[in-house]
Amino acid sequence: MDIKQLQFHYKNSGAIIRSLSTTISAGKVTTILGPNGSGKSTLLSLLAKNLAPTAGQVIVNGRDLQQFTQKELARQLAVVHQQNEAPFDLTVEKLVEFGRLPYRHMFSFDNKEDAEAVEWAMACTGLTSLKSKKLIELSGGQKQRAWIAMALAQKTNLLFLDEPTTYLDVYYQIELLELVRSLNEQLGLTIVMVLHDVNQAARYSDELKVMKEGQIVAEGEPKHIMTRELMLRVYDVEAVIREDAEAGFYVIPVASTTPLG
Numbered sequence: 001m002d003i004k005q006l007q008f009h010y011k012n013s014g015a016i017i018r019s020l021s022t023t024i025s026a027g028k029v030t031t032i033l034g035p036n037g038s039g040k041s042t043l044l045s046l047l048a049k050n051l052a053p054t055a056g057q058v059i060v061n062g063r064d065l066q067q068f069t070q071k072e073l074a075r076q077l078a079v080v081h082q083q084n085e086a087p088f089d090l091t092v093e094k095l096v097e098f099g100r101l102p103y104r105h106m107f108s109f110d111n112k113e114d115a116e117a118v119e120w121a122m123a124c125t126g127l128t129s130l131k132s133k134k135l136i137e138l139s140g141g142q143k144q145r146a147w148i149a150m151a152l153a154q155k156t157n158l159l160f161l162d163e164p165t166t167y168l169d170v171y172y173q174i175e176l177l178e179l180v181r182s183l184n185e186q187l188g189l190t191i192v193m194v195l196h197d198v199n200q201a202a203r204y205s206d207e208l209k210v211m212k213e214g215q216i217v218a219e220g221e222p223k224h225i226m227t228r229e230l231m232l233r234v235y236d237v238e239a240v241i242r243e244d245a246e247a248g249f250y251v252i253p254v255a256s257t258t259p260l261g
Contacts, residue, residue: 001047001058001060001158002023002058003020003023004057004058005020005055006019006043006046006055006057006058007020007053007055008051008053017214017215020043020056020214020215021056024190024192025190025207026157028206029180029184029205029206030190030193030209031192031193031194031201032193032194032195032209033201033209034211034212038212038214039214041163044192045162047160047192060073060076060158071102074101075103076158077156078099078151078152078154078156078158079159079160079161080147080148080162080164082164082166082194086135088134088135090134092131092132092146092149095135095146095147096121096127096131096153097118097153098150099118099121099149099154100154103155121153124187125145125152126179127142141175148183152183157190158189158191159183159189160191160192161191161192161193161194163196166196177204178204181204202222203250206221207222208225208226210234217230217233223249231251231253238254238255239251239254240254
């Protein structure tokens, strides 16, 4: 996926994305980082065609994103949004079946390929034993896995996750990010996430795109770009950068440079 001179602003507002160009590496886990209001989720929405750019292009498999129909695009990429809604009495299996909609025609019924894709997606996310459970009966982490399973059932090579850990306890955050890493390594998926936690992003990502004021100000492997200077520039935070054999690469915020009041 190539992004070329991408720009976006809402009507009667300033630019939210400013002449942004970058490449999403195939087969890697890429995380978009940055403070609130930096344009992270807006960028992901542009890459998923949920928003149309004011200028510039997003190229997917050699084709302009805006040329895809919604059904065509749903066969290329799957998105798990920050907030997802479905009837609480819906079962896990029924939710995952919605991932097969891009492959169905009017008046068509479930076929063997659909059923196999649904079973496979639930197995990949550890939900086979919970497939008859209603969504209301699931924990937050299990619900998020169900939405990811629905996305996997689309059988795409691209998976977008918008702040997937936001409403989860720490245990389920780690469980989910371990799942993301596993899906990338075992299935070769290209995964793009938006995260807030710098250390989680550094641990579970191959590449980072760090944003500030609608632009990417640093990109590359976490250990190469996450410096004290970058933390100060992007987050206005003094930080210490460490790395050890067990915890890997991590950032310790020390103090904010912005005065209170």
